[in-house]
Amino acid sequence: xxxxxxxxxxxxxxxxxxxxxxxxxxxxxxxxxxxxxxxxxxxxxxxxxxxxxxxxxxxxxxxxxxxxxxxxxxxxxxxxxxxxxxxxxxxxxxxxxxxxxxxxxxxxxxxxxxxxxxxxxxxxxxxxxxxxxxxxxxxxxxxxxxxxxxxxxxxxxxxxxxxxxxxxxxxxxxxxxxxxxxxxxxxxxxxxxxxxxxxxxxxxxxxxxxxxxxxxxxxxxxxxxxxxxxxxxxxxxxxxxxxxxxxxxxxxxxxxxxxxxxxxxxxxxxxxxxxxxxxxxxxxxxxxxxxxxxxxxxxxxxxxx
Amino acid sequence: xxxxxxxxxxxxxxxxxxxxxxxxxxxxxxxxxxxxxxxxxxxxxxxxxxxxxxxxxxxxxxxxxxxxxxxxxxxxxxxxxxxxxxxxxxxxxxxxxxxxxxxxxxxxxxxxxxxxxxxxxxxxxxxxxxxxxxxxxxxxxxxxxxxxxxxxxxxxxxxxxxxxxxxxxxxxxxxxxxxxxxxxxxxxxxxxxxxxxxxxxxxxxxxxxxxxxxxxxxxxxxxxxxxxxxxxxxxxxxxxxxxxxxxxxxxxxxxxxxxxxxxxxxxxxxxxxxxxxxxxxxxxxxxxxxxxxxxxxxxxxxxxxxxxxxxxxxxxxxxxxxxxxxxxxxxxxxxxxxxxxxxxxxxxxxxx
Numbered sequence: 332x333x334x335x336x337x338x339x340x341x342x343x344x345x346x347x348x349x350x351x352x353x354x355x356x357x358x359x360x361x362x363x364x365x366x367x368x369x370x371x372x373x374x375x376x377x378x379x380x381x382x383x384x385x386x387x388x389x390x391x392x393x394x395x396x397x398x399x400x401x402x403x404x405x406x407x408x409x410x411x412x413x414x415x416x417x418x419x420x421x422x423x424x425x426x427x428x429x430x431x432x433x434x435x436x437x438x439x440x441x442x443x444x445x446x447x448x449x450x451x452x453x454x455x456x457x458x459x460x461x462x463x464x465x466x467x468x469x470x471x472x473x474x475x476x477x478x479x480x481x482x483x484x485x486x487x488x489x490x491x492x493x494x495x496x497x498x499x500x501x502x503x504x505x506x507x508x509x510x511x512x513x514x515x516x517x518x519x520x521x522x523x524x525x526x527x528x529x530x531x532x533x534x535x536x537x538x539x540x541x542x543x544x545x546x547x548x549x550x551x552x553x554x555x556x557x558x559x560x561x562x563x564x565x566x567x568x569x570x571x572x573x574x575x576x577x578x579x580x581x582x583x584x585x586x587x588x589x590x591x592x593x594x595x596x597x598x599x600x601x602x603x604x605x606x607x608x609x610x611x612x613x614x615x616x617x618x619x620x621x622x623x624x625x626x627x628x629x630x631x632x633x634x635x636x
Numbered sequence: 637x638x639x640x641x642x643x644x645x646x647x648x649x650x651x652x653x654x655x656x657x658x659x660x661x662x663x664x665x666x667x668x669x670x671x672x673x674x675x676x677x678x679x680x681x682x683x684x685x686x687x688x689x690x691x692x693x694x695x696x697x698x699x700x701x702x703x704x705x706x707x708x709x710x711x712x713x714x715x716x717x718x719x720x721x722x723x724x725x726x727x728x729x730x731x732x733x734x735x736x737x738x739x740x741x742x743x744x745x746x747x748x749x750x751x752x753x754x755x756x757x758x759x760x761x762x763x764x765x766x767x768x769x770x771x772x773x774x775x776x777x778x779x780x781x782x783x784x785x786x787x788x789x790x791x792x793x794x795x796x797x798x799x800x801x802x803x804x805x806x807x808x809x810x811x812x813x814x815x816x817x818x819x820x821x822x823x824x825x826x827x828x829x830x831x832x833x834x835x836x837x838x839x840x841x842x843x844x845x846x847x848x849x850x851x852x853x854x855x856x857x858x859x860x861x862x863x864x865x866x867x868x869x870x871x872x873x874x875x876x877x878x879x880x881x882x883x884x885x886x887x888x889x890x891x892x893x894x895x896x897x898x899x900x901x902x903x904x905x906x907x908x909x910x911x912x913x914x915x916x917x918x919x920x921x922x923x924x925x926x927x928x929x930x931x932x933x934x935x936x937x938x939x940x941x942x943x944x945x946x947x948x949x950x951x952x953x954x955x956x957x958x959x960x961x962x963x964x965x966x967x968x969x970x971x972x973x974x975x976x977x978x979x980x981x982x983x984x985x986x987x988x
Contacts, residue, residue, distance in 0.1 A: 533737040539693055540732075541752045541803065542725030555742050631787040632741055 438511030447522025525557030729804030746784030
């Protein structure tokens with residue numbers, strides 16, 4: 332288990348370094364940073380001065396290590412647009428996005444796992460059809476459109492929930508549903524097919540031949556085996572959600588990372604964009620790593636491989 | 637003497653999109669206390685389905701009925717799922733063909749062994765573990781205590797089958813059903829597992845149903861034999877009767893397939909039965925073996941065919957027994973009249 336964890340950790344670190352290089356290059360390939368820093372109408376002498384001041388004339392590899400060294404310490408440079416450090420901007424926004432992401436994933440899991448299980452236990456019945464319809468609808472409906480429908484129904488027509496802002500928990504209800512529902516179909520289908528496969532397997536027949544009671548067969552022997560592929564997908568889904576929250580945050584005017592990314596892209600604030608890309612990538616890598624560890628906990632075969 | 641398990645006229649249908657497949661038809665047999673009954677036959681003849689029907693573990697697409705299915709005086713046909721699960725594992729244990737996949741990969745051996753006991757009996761975890769160690773030792777697994785912490789994927793097929801046997805014994809059942817327990821194992825391991833099953837059965841004085849296609853296996857450990865073909869029992873008898881005086885052409889064919897030391901000469905051709913088992917779909921009549929039988933005549937197709945009983949335990953389903961055998965009269969009328977295409981005949985043409 333320890334060896335497996337260390338291996339996975341090593342792999343995660345290598346991926347992280349690669350991502351940081353790409354993220355670093357993002358700023359360099361998007362144009363000469365000295366020119367953009369010096370501003371419009373600067374003379375070539377001024378540009379040269381900026382280049383020397385910021386060290387842009389030195390080899391790229393040295394610049395990378397300097398940048399990476401600062402980034403590890405939490406210094407991601409300053410925004411090119413507002414006078415604020417990028418790290419500060421991230422800190423202010425990430426709470427909202429993380430809350431939204433975790434709530435949405437929880438919502439998706441709470442909807443997908445029981446529905447998928449019910450659908451697998453009673454295949455080709457009304458409950459299976461209902462689950463299938465819910466999942467097809469979720470797949471077919473763009474999340475921004477579903478978000479707007481929610482706003483019209485619960486916000487405008489029923490007036491139950493606030494439609495914009497991120498001040499109270501009520502503000503998070505609709506975005507959570509809109510974003511979580513989007514992730515539900517993939518997880519539900521996986522739970523259903525996984526459960527069906529495991530229920531038909533030899534070791535479940537053994538469990539029944541032992542005379543085990545149905546809940547024990549279902550939760551102890553079936554769910555644990557069926558959930559293993561779901562864990563990996565759920566981690567990927569959460570990653571997608573953090574990215575997908577750009578749209579949802581814009582619709583519900585949540586002041587999160589997605590919103591910041593959208594604003595920064597539209598005003599070419601590259602240091603901020605770079606930092607957000609780096610941050611989301613690291614979250615993503617971390618989630619994948621956690622999913623691997625959790626799977627190893629569930630499945631002893633992974634542990635020893 | 638009261639039988640441990642008595643099955644009378646068991647029918648199992650598998651409902652396929654193409655129609656009902658009559659996987660098991662009118663199968664009757666009984667298992668005596670402390671004795672081994674062997675169900676013998678080719679793949680697809682309904683042996684495993686019969687076993688699953690006794691356990692009420694048939695797939696959802698299957699339906700079954702029987703005149704009688706009595707185990708230790710309990711009518712298994714009347715039990716609902718909940719009551720039936722009190723018998724499974726506790727009174728009737730089952731060992732399967734595929735040791736590699738029959739254990740849950742996510743739990744330790746110890747966990748899976750002990751839960752078989754704690755499910756049925758009020759025992760402490762410690763007692764259950766002690767029982768597991770005792771039985772692992774019994775089934776010939778060394779270092780039993782340390783094995784409890786291992787996972788199935790860390791063990792070989794032979795070890796896993798031993799663990800399956802130990803698991804079946806956890807509650808001290810009075811009947812054990814072994815469904816081709818050695819088929820998936822190496823030849824060297826097969827003999828060990830068979831010896832183990834036979835000795836365990838004697839020691840714990842259990843009844844056993846041994847399902848196999850291998851007459852060599854039958855010869856080693858069975859007391860009574862029921863030969864199955866295409867979902868029907870075609871011959872029953874004790875082990876010496878079956879091997880020394882086989883009646884049904886199918887049984888005789890099976891016995892010709894195995895070499896006998898001292899009797900079969902080197903280079904001599906072993907027997908084989910041409911053709912394959914027909915699929916028992918649709919309406920059936922006559923002898924189901926007639927397409928592969930060298931003795932078959934037109935008569936074999938148009939008669940309803942019942943088991944001819946020579947004694948309680950000795951019976952056969954054939955109208956052309958060897959000359960020295962008593963011939964019973966078929967007591968069943970043909971259930972289907974002529975004028976319909978014979979499904980078996982069509983199948984035969986397709987095969988050729």
